[in-house]
Each structure stands twice: as C-alpha cells, then as structure tokens.
Amino acid sequence: MKDDQSLGIKTDKGWYxxxxxxxxxxxxxxxxFQNIExxxxxxxxxxxxxxxxxxxxxxxxxxxLKDFVFYLGDSAYLPRNSNEFQDIVLDLLEKNKFNRxxxxxxxxxxxxxxxxxxxxxxxxxxxxxxxxxxxxNCVNIENKVIFEVGPGTGNLTxxxxxxNPLGYTVALGLPELRKKISALYGRWYNLDIDPSRVIVTSGxxxxxxLSFTALFEEGARVGIGAPGxxxxxxxxxxxxxxxxxxxxxxxxxxQPTAKDIMSQNLDxxxxxxxxxxxxxxxxxxxxxxxxDASHSIGANFISDEIYHGIQYEKKAxxxxxxxxxxxxxxxxxxxxxxTGWRVGWMVVPQNHIRVVERLAQxxxxxxxxxxxxxxxxxxxxxxxxxxxxxxxxxxRQIIMDGLQHIGLQSFAPPDGAFYFYIDISKYSDxxxxxxxxxxxxxxxxxxxxxxxxxxxxxxxxxxSYARSTDEITEGIEKxxxxxxxxxxx
Numbered sequence: 001m002k003d004d005q006s007l008g009i010k011t012d013k014g015w016y017x018x019x020x021x022x023x024x025x026x027x028x029x030x031x032x033f034q035n036i037e038x039x040x041x042x043x044x045x046x047x048x049x050x051x052x053x054x055x056x057x058x059x060x061x062x063x064x065l066k067d068f069v070f071y072l073g074d075s076a077y078l079p080r081n082s083n084e085f086q087d088i089v090l091d092l093l094e095k096n097k098f099n100r101x102x103x104x105x106x107x108x109x110x111x112x113x114x115x116x117x118x119x120x121x122x123x124x125x126x127x128x129x130x131x132x133x134x135x136x137n138c139v140n141i142e143n144k145v146i147f148e149v150g151p152g153t154g155n156l157t158x159x160x161x162x163x164n165p166l167g168y169t170v171a172l173g174l175p176e177l178r179k180k181i182s183a184l185y186g187r188w189y190n191l192d193i194d195p196s197r198v199i200v201t202s203g204x205x206x207x208x209x210l211s212f213t214a215l216f217e218e219g220a221r222v223g224i225g226a227p228g229x230x231x232x233x234x235x236x237x238x239x240x241x242x243x244x245x246x247x248x249x250x251x252x253x254x255q256p257t258a259k260d261i262m263s264q265n266l267d268x269x270x271x272x273x274x275x276x277x278x279x280x281x282x283x284x285x286x287x288x289x290x291x292d293a294s295h296s297i298g299a300n301f302i303s304d305e306i307y308h309g310i311q312y313e314k315k316a317x318x319x320x321x322x323x324x325x326x327x328x329x330x331x332x333x334x335x336x337x338x339t340g341w342r343v344g345w346m347v348v349p350q351n352h353i354r355v356v357e358r359l360a361q362x363x364x365x366x367x368x369x370x371x372x373x374x375x376x377x378x379x380x381x382x383x384x385x386x387x388x389x390x391x392x393x394x395x396r397q398i399i400m401d402g403l404q405h406i407g408l409q410s411f412a413p414p415d416g417a418f419y420f421y422i423d424i425s426k427y428s429d430x431x432x433x434x435x436x437x438x439x440x441x442x443x444x445x446x447x448x449x450x451x452x453x454x455x456x457x458x459x460x461x462x463x464s465y466a467r468s469t470d471e472i473t474e475g476i477e478k479x480x481x482x483x484x485x486x487x488x489x
Contacts, residue, residue: 008033014040166369171360172353173200173345174372180379181345188308189318197347199356200367200375204306204331204344208235209363211327211346214355215300216241220267225256227421227452227460229276229304245455253280253412254421258293269294272304274316277452277462278421279307279414284317291322301326306344309335309386311416312393324349334417336378336385343371392418395465395472402476407489418466421449425459427488435461441485442478 008015015033017026030041172178175195182195201207208231216222218240224232226245233243244264246256254275261269271290273282282290287303294301303319305328319326331344344367348356360366378385399420403409410423428434431448438444449460465472483489 008036010037010039017041169200169366169369169372171357171364171366173198173367174369174376177372177376177379178345180376184379185318185320185347189321191318191320193320193347194350196353197350199346199348199353199360200372201344201346201360202364202367203333203342204304204329205231205235206342206364206367207329207331207344207346208232209239210356210359211302211329212236212239212241213359213363214348214352215302215327216267221265222268222270223256223261223264223266223299224270225254225272225275226455227254227275227277227449227457229272230451232270245453247455250410250412250423253415254278255280255282255286256290257286258289261290261293261299262297266294266297266299268300268302270302270304272307274307274311274414274416276307276417277419277447277449278412279417279419280412281311281314281316281415284321287317287319288322291319291326295323295325303328305329306331307334307417310389310392310418312389312396312414314415316416320347327352332375332378335388336375336381337388338371338375338378341368341371341374343367343375391469392465394469395467398469398472399463399465399476402480405489406476406480406483408483418464420463420465421452422461422463423459424461427486429458431458431461438479438482442482444475444478444482446479 008017015030015037017030017033033039033041177200178195178198181198181200182193185191185193199207199210201210212222212235216239219242221242221244222236223244223246224236225248227248228245236243244266246260246264246269248254248256248260255273255278256269256271269290271282271287273287274280291301301319301323303326305316305318308316308318308330319328326349328347329344330346332338332341333344346356395418396414400413403411403420403422407426408422408424410425411420414420424431424434431450435446435448438446447462447464449457449462451457452462453460467475
C-alpha cells in the first residue's frame with residue numbers, strides 16, 4: 001500500500017498485522033490482508049499513525065478494533081485526548097488474557113531484499129521478532145496484563161537498554177548525535193559546522209546554565225527582551241548575574257533593536273527568534289544589526305533558537321549565519337516533540353569548547369544517555385515531524401481569525417513557535433485575575449503576561465495553540481463566549 005509498510009503473519013488464529021506506519025489507515029490495511037486470504041484479524045501491533053487524526057477517525061478506528069482479539073501499542077501515535085481509544089484497548093486486554101503459550105514464531109517466506117532495512121543493516125523481520133520478544137515479557141499480575149501504550153518509545157527504549165550499558169557519555173554528548181546535529185545545520189541553513197563545536201545538554205535549560213556560567217562573572221549585566229521567557233531571568237539571578245529588561249514594543253514585533261541596547265552597559269545580550277511569548281522573528285538584517293551592536297559594546301551574544309523549524313511565511317535565521325562568535329542554543333523539545341526527554345544542544349565558538357566541557361563535566365556529567373539515543377532516532381523523522389507544521393499553521397489561522405471577532409485585535413502576528421501575545425489593556429489591568437476568570441468561567445487556560453514582563457505584563461496574556469485543532473477551535477469559541485458575556489464585543 002502506498003506510503004505504508006506492513007507485515008502480515010498467518011497464524012492458526014488468523015492474521016497478525018505488524019504496521020511500520022499506518023498512513024494507509026489500519027482498517028484499510030486489515031481489509032487488504034483479508035482480501036489476500038479470508039482470515040480473522042487476530043491482532044495488530046505497530047504504528048497506527050493517529051497522532052494528527054480527527055476525533056472521528058480515532059473513534060472509528062477504536063471501535064473497529066473491538067473486532068480484534070488483541071492489540072498492543074508499540075508505536076501508536078495517540079493524541080493527548082485519546083481516552084476513548086485507550087479505554088477500548090484496556091477493555092480488550094482485560095477480556096483477552098494472554099500468557100506465554102499464546103505467542104508464536106515468525107515464519108516469513110519470500111525475497112529477503114523486500115524486507116530489508118538498509119539504513120540500519122537489519123532485516124525488518126528481525127526487528128519484529130524483537131517486538132514479539134518484548135510482548136512475551138508481558139506478565140499477568142492479578143489477572144491484569146502489564147503492557148505499554150504510548151507514543152512509540154517503549155520498544156525503542158527497551159532496545160536501547162538491551163544493547164547499551166547506558167553509563168555516562170562524554171560530557172559533550174554522543175559523537176554520532178553531535179555529527180547529526182552538525183549535519184542539520186547544513187540542511188537547514190547551508191552551514192558547515194564542525195561537530196566539535198556542538199555540545200549536547202540536559203535540555204535547553206542546561207545549555208542556558210552552561211552559557212551564562214561560561215560567559216559571565218557574578219554581577220554581570222545581561223540584556224533580555226521584555227516580554228521574554230521567564231526562566232532566563234530566574235537562571236541569571238540564581239547565578240548572581242543581573243538580568244536587564246530591554247523594553248520592546250508592538251511596532252518592533254516585541255523584539256529588541258540595536259538602538260535599544262547601546263546605552264544599557266551590557267556584558268551580554270540574549271535574544272529569541274522565534275520568541276516565547278510572542279512567536280515573532282528577527283530578519284537576517286535585524287539579527288545582524290543586533291550582533292554588530294553587541295560586539296561593538298563588548299557584549300557576548302546568545303541566540304535562543306529552540307523554536308527553529310516551527311515557522312510559517314518565512315524561514316527562521318540562525319545567528320550562525322551571521323557570525324561564529326556567538327552561542328546558539330537549541331533543543332529537541334519543540335520541533336522534535338521531545339519535551340520530557342530533556343535533551344538539547346548548543347553551538348559555541350571553537351575556542352570555547354574546552355571551557356564549556358569542563359563546566360558540563362562538573363555541573364551535569366552528561367545529558368541523559370537514553371535520551372541522546374532517542375534524539376538520534378528523532379532526527380531521522382524530520383519529514384513526519386514537519387507535518388506538525390500543518391496543524392500549527394491551521395491552529396494559528398483559527399486563533400488569528402477568532403481574535404479579530406471577539407475584541408482582541410492587539411497582537412503581533414506570530415512568525416513561528418505557537419503563541420499569541422495579546423494586549424488586554426482595554427479590558428483589564430490585572431492579567432492574573434483576568435486569566436483566572438477565563439479559566440473558572442469557560443475552562444480555557446491562558447497564561448498571564450506577568451510571567452513574561454514583570455513591569456507591563458498586567459495588561460497582556462499569552463495563548464498557546466500547541467494542541468489539536470478541535471481543542472483550539474473549542475477554546476477560541478469559549479473565549480468568545482467569555483468576552484461576549486462580559487460585554488466586550
């Protein structure tokens with residue numbers, strides 16, 4: 001089937017379906033096997049490709065699974081709100097108790113060349129055998145099957161643990177991961193970055209700690225845009241470094257300008273493009289002006305690029321396209337959707353590598369070993385991950401259109417990331433109370449602006465659209481209900 005890869009195993013109990021990725025639709029694949037030979041579907045394992053599916057498709061697939069005897073989610077991409085789906089799976093497992101005697105051997109006939117994974121030099125059949133070995137390790141405790149249903153990491157993790165001791169890595173990260181990150185800069189920005197300059201960190205938070213510690217002494221002054229990511233301020237303060245708010249405005253898309261920093265007596269400047277909370281980006285000319293201005297006053301430049309890859313009308317510009325004399329920070333949390341794995345990276349000048357390495361050895365030892373292996377796998381999924389942009393783009397338009405109709409028109413359209421930063425000064429000077437009222441009255445969670453701008457945030461709030469389209473549609477409708485009930489439009 002087009003854009004799909006499935007393996008069907010004929011057993012005395014029926015077809016056992018193993019899906020590499022369910023682009024074609026799992027039920028279509030099931031029917032395809034049944035057309036080959038009319039057998040019941042005994043079970044299904046693998047990727048169901050439901051991550052970006054509508055509620056209707058998820059419900060239809062879930063209900064169709066009721067006719068299956070058994071299902072185990074090895075790499076089923078389930079939406080966050082897939083309770084109905086998981087309840088059905090749990091019910092199936094509860095009704096169909098399994099033990100070791102229920103499993104069988106794989107017997108595949110045919111041309112081995114048709115079942116070969118060239119990239120990893122392993123037969124696909126062997127991969128599925130490993131999956132079945134994992135299944136046989138499921139146990140029954142008080143008549144309940146212990147199993148994993150999740151976003152495709154359970155089997156990967158077990159393979160990593162099985163094949164690797166998972167001791168400390170070198171402080172700078174797995175060499176193969178650093179090489180892959182270096183190659184990413186070639187694909188995304190047409191840059192040739194020496195892998196030795198890439199340092200794998202414990203999320204972007206670890207990268208910020210290493211950057212601030214390597215570049216600044218206690219008492220240093222570091223400029224950050226206001227509004228800006230609140231953790232910048234808190235990490236700087238914890239290290240005895242003074243955060244200096246660079247007041248931005250709507251006219252400049254809430255981004256600092258070269259003129260803004262010239263009189264601030266700064267030791268460093270940190271910028272984010274795309275920004276949290278605004279989603280706005282700097283052009284290459286604007287970024288160049290900021291870097292030049294920073295260097296002219298002797299300030300170190302740090303570029304937060306963790307939302308790169310999530311952009312819309314135009315491409316995000318890396319500071320490395322302008323200069324090598326900067327620190328660039330990125331993460332696997334956003335574009336690669338690996339928030340909980342806590343793995344990020346930074347690119348530093350060649351002559352700073354050893355300094356950062358010594359700090360990393362003392363502060364963190366290394367980034368989580370298993371997370372680095374998972375990041376390696378994630379970097380082979382760019383095409384699929386890029387499809388998330390379609391969802392973000394659709395959600396962005398829904399929010400943008402909705403805000404225009406409910407009296408919330410004052411914002412800078414986001415160029416990237418997945419946020420709107422909205423001026424609510426017409427309605428409130430207490431964003432904390434305003435957002436709490438919205439949450440209590442209509443059940444929509446919005447972040448008050450005081451988190452991002454202590455001085456002016458009382459009249460702003462941030463909306464995130466990193467959810468399903470159905471949730472975003474419902475959320476903007478409920479927000480409209482709140483605004484209408486208050487008489488704001």
